[in-house]
Structures are given as structure tokens and as C-alpha cells.
Amino acid sequence: MTGALAGYRVLEFAHMMQGPWAGEMLADMGADVIKVEHPSGGERGRGSGTDRLREESLFYLAMNRNKRSIALDLKSPEGREVARRLVGSADVIVENFRPGVLDRLGLGYEDVRAINPKIIYCSATGYGTGPDAADKPGQDLLAQALTGTMWLTGTERDGPLPCGLFVADTHAATMIAFGVASALLHRERTGVGQRLEIDLVGAVLHLQTQELVTYLNTGRRPGRWHVGGHPYLEPTYGVYRAADGFVALSLVPLDGLLAALGLEPPDGVPISFDPDTSRYVRRAHRIYEEKLQPLVADRLRERPVADWVELLEERGLWCAPVLDYPEAAEHPLVDLPARTAEVTHPRAGAVRLVRNPLSLSETPPSVRSHPPLLGEHTAAVLGELGYSAEEIERLGEAGVVDAGHGAQRGAQ
Incomplete structure (x- = not known):
């Protein structure tokens, strides 16, 4: 052709x-x-x-x-x-x-x-x-x-x-x-x-269209969090260490993630936030980092990446293994x-x-x-x-x- x-x-x-x-x-x-x-x-x-x-x-x-x-x-x-x-x-x-x-x-x-x-x-x-x-x-x-x-x-x-x-x-x-x-x-x-x-x-x-438009219309400088994710998305979004590698969690609801991992939030810690409030993202991130992120991170280190991907996908939670080039070359979705x-x-x-x-x-x-x-x-x-x-x-x-x-x- x-x-x-x-x-x-x-x-x-x-x-x-x-x-x-x-x-x-x-x-x-x-x-x-x-x-x-x-x-x-x-x-x-x-x-x-x-x-x-x-x-x-x-x-x-x-x-x-x-x-x-x-x-x-x-x-x-x-x-x-x-x-x-x-x-x-x-x-x-x-x-x-x-x-x-x-x-x-x-x-x-x-x-x-x-x-x-x-x-x-x-x-x-x-x-x-x-x-x-x-x-x-x-x-x-x-x-x-x-x-x-x-x-x-x-x-x-x-x-x-x-x-x-x-x-x-x-x-x-x-x-x-x-x-x-x-x-x-x-x-x-x-x-x-x-x-x-x-x-x-x-x-x-x-x-950076999404990020800049958010900044230009709010004046809020993007935050930097302990988990490498995104400053304007849910606090669970990011990359976590597992027993044998790393797993990426995408737009995962906090309550769904805690349930999948078998975790209960500490007394008095909210697991849902009103996204319409002006301080939603910052408040959610800070509460998550201070109270919940250590619990999630410790739990994810207990099992291999493949176990977590299987468990989370069964519950409809968005995730993927973090692969290097040799591993990506063998993955069926990549099909290099x-x-x-x-x-x-x-x-x-x-x-x-x-x-x-x-x-x-x-x-x-x-x-x-x-x-x-x-x-x-x-x-x-x-x-x-x-x-x-x-x-x-x-x-x-x-x-x-x-x-x-x-x-x-x-x-x-």
C-alpha cells in the first residue's frame, strides 16, 4: 500500500x-x-x-x-x-x-x-x-x-x-x-x-495541559507526596513496593483498596472525602500519608507483585506490575x-x-x-x-x- x-x-x-x-x-x-x-x-x-x-x-x-x-x-x-x-x-x-x-x-x-x-x-x-x-x-x-x-x-x-x-x-x-x-x-x-x-x-x-489548567484556575502549587503519584489525583494513585518488585495503583478508591488488603482505618480517620471542597486533594493526601499510607505500604510488601495484581484485578481495582524492558518484552499486553x-x-x-x-x-x-x-x-x-x-x-x-x-x- x-x-x-x-x-x-x-x-x-x-x-x-x-x-x-x-x-x-x-x-x-x-x-x-x-x-x-x-x-x-x-x-x-x-x-x-x-x-x-x-x-x-x-x-x-x-x-x-x-x-x-x-x-x-x-x-x-x-x-x-x-x-x-x-x-x-x-x-x-x-x-x-x-x-x-x-x-x-x-x-x-x-x-x-x-x-x-x-x-x-x-x-x-x-x-x-x-x-x-x-x-x-x-x-x-x-x-x-x-x-x-x-x-x-x-x-x-x-x-x-x-x-x-x-x-x-x-x-x-x-x-x-x-x-x-x-x-x-x-x-x-x-x-x-x-x-x-x-x-x-x-x-x-x-x-501539562491538565495540570497547568488546574494551577492557572486555582493558583494552588502542586504538592509533592511520599508516594510517587499525581498531585491532583486520589492519594492512592502511585507506585508501591511489593515483596519482589513494584506495583502501580491507578484510580483506586481508598475504601476499596483497604478492603482488598484486609485493612481497617484507624479510629476517626475518614476514608472518603468531598471532592467539591477546595482543600479536598491536599487534605486527602495529608491524611492518607500520615495515617493510612504506612499501613498500605507495609501490607503490599508482604506478597509478590503477581499475587497483588491478581487479587486487585479480581475486585475491579486498576493496577499493573511495574516492568523493566526485559519483563515488558514478555508481557502479552505489550506484545513487543x-x-x-x-x-x-x-x-x-x-x-x-x-x-x-x-x-x-x-x-x-x-x-x-x-x-x-x-x-x-x-x-x-x-x-x-x-x-x-x-x-x-x-x-x-x-x-x-x-x-x-x-x-x-x-x-x-
Whole structure:
């Protein structure tokens, strides 16, 4: 089947996660995504992360399948001319350099729109394009720190903690893909391109919609409790230690939990609260933590996780075992083999990748090709732009492009 975005060309001037993962989502849906990278080393993501598969960064491999790579020196006049010809063939540009970088190279929005008036141009930054943002490094951990996200994670004893995932990058990337698809639909209807902007701070604030709306309309700073849960939900919500691991309790009524565990509340301690009162959550949490949480925690430590999950599920109480990756891979609800795909990479060999979770009956996302080697498709892309073999060879000799370096080094 043909992907929903087949026939559209996306130029990706991007590095690390925010831009490249958006590019991968668009490529999964069939778009022809061309990574434009510097001939010397390529985009920074090729060296990111601590783990390698036969010297290839696993972070890079995770976010760059289904793309083509052209190695191009944008600081050279001839390199910029190649880029301008690429722009003329493109439908979309995705870039996540600091504000002003592509403008200085003659590839800013106004420059590009003069070449291709229908272009959809997406700029992804750390903090937007204001005067105070341009020189600051935009990175996921810093966005979490600035936006209150860390304050919601962890317990009162721990202090603020970062999320285990790069939540700002991942949501920003998803919003880029959503925005590009929306802009393409608008262009199909009107013939008009447009500029898109997204920043890490805005993305992670958007992820906190429920929590921020609660704060903005009550003025109440989120609490931090002894059990790692949620500041605006029932006090039982959280993660507890069992005899052999951890169990997560979701929206579990306190009276139902106590009954399931065979516990009686101490005399005079309420087990239900009026949620319409303004101090409901804080009062419920404090009473629970001081009077009941120690009893619940001690009881849950007495038996293995599987016993508690079985008992609680029989009573209709929402819970789940807390699993690590090896355990999650074996769980039937996770079904990891069905949610992954394997590609053969010229250097790394067999690489297992996570599938796009969307299921479309007519235009499903697909995993079609390995993450590209640096410059693997330079000659092919230049040929599509009308460059002759002799011109490509000359550009390669001048260092303007790498027309085979990556592919040759990675050949099997």
C-alpha cells in the first residue's frame, strides 16, 4: 500500500531528536525525506547516546529510518546553490538549528519562499525566536526544568526528577509531524504554503495541559507526596513496593483498596472525602500519608507483585506490575515483537526498530529502508536535480558534497 504522504518531498536540516524524529514520522507515512548533512561527520545525532551497534549510534538508528542522506557543505557557495535547487523540488522543510542559522546561510523562510512560494517551512527551537532565546541552548532536560515538569515527577523525599524519556523532544516532534500534515492539507485546499514554529518549552507546557489548567484556575502549587503519584489525583494513585518488585495503583478508591488488603482505618480517620471542597486533594493526601499510607505500604510488601495484581484485578481495582524492558518484552499486553520491525543496515547489520503505533486501513505507516549512511544518496539526489555525473564528481573533489564516502565505507 502507498503511504498517505507518498509524493511529498521533505528536506530535513535537523539534528539530534526534535527535528529528525519528526522527519522519521513523515517518512513512515511515505514522504521522501532527504537529510541534508555536513560532509564532515554528519548531523550531531550520529554521535549521540552511550550505546553503539557496530559503531553506529543506536539513538541515530532509532530516529532516521526510511530517509535518504545527502552530504552537503552549506557554507560553500556551490553547496548553497545545490540547496536552493533542492528547495525548488521540495514541499516541506523541517529545521531545528538555533534561530538565525539558516537565515545566515540564505536558507531562511523568506529566502526559501522566494524560490518556492508554496513551501511549508517548519522551524523547531528550544525557546522560540524571541531576542532572549536565540543564544541559549535548547535541550530537553532544560525545558523540563524551566516548565515545572520536573516538579511533578518524583516524591517529596527525592526532590524534582527528570522524566525517563525525552518528553519535550518527543512531543515537539509529534507536533511537527501533525503541523506539517495539517499544512499540507491546507495547501491542497488553497494552494498556499506557510510557516510553522514549535519550541521545546511550548511542547512540554502543552503536555501539562491538565495540570497547568488546574494551577492557572486555582493558583494552588502542586504538592509533592511520599508516594510517587499525581498531585491532583486520589492519594492512592502511585507506585508501591511489593515483596519482589513494584506495583502501580491507578484510580483506586481508598475504601476499596483497604478492603482488598484486609485493612481497617484507624479510629476517626475518614476514608472518603468531598471532592467539591477546595482543600479536598491536599487534605486527602495529608491524611492518607500520615495515617493510612504506612499501613498500605507495609501490607503490599508482604506478597509478590503477581499475587497483588491478581487479587486487585479480581475486585475491579486498576493496577499493573511495574516492568523493566526485559519483563515488558514478555508481557502479552505489550506484545513487543508485533510492535517492532527489523531492517538490515550496511554497517550495523540487523537492527530492531520500534514501529509507528498508528494503524490506518488504507495508508498504513511502514518501515521500508535502513537509517542512511552519511551521504549514501548524494549522487542519486543530485542526479534527480539534473546534475551530470561529471558535475557530481567535480563537486565531490571540491569538498562541496560527499558523493559516495558514506556508502563506500558501509558497503558489505
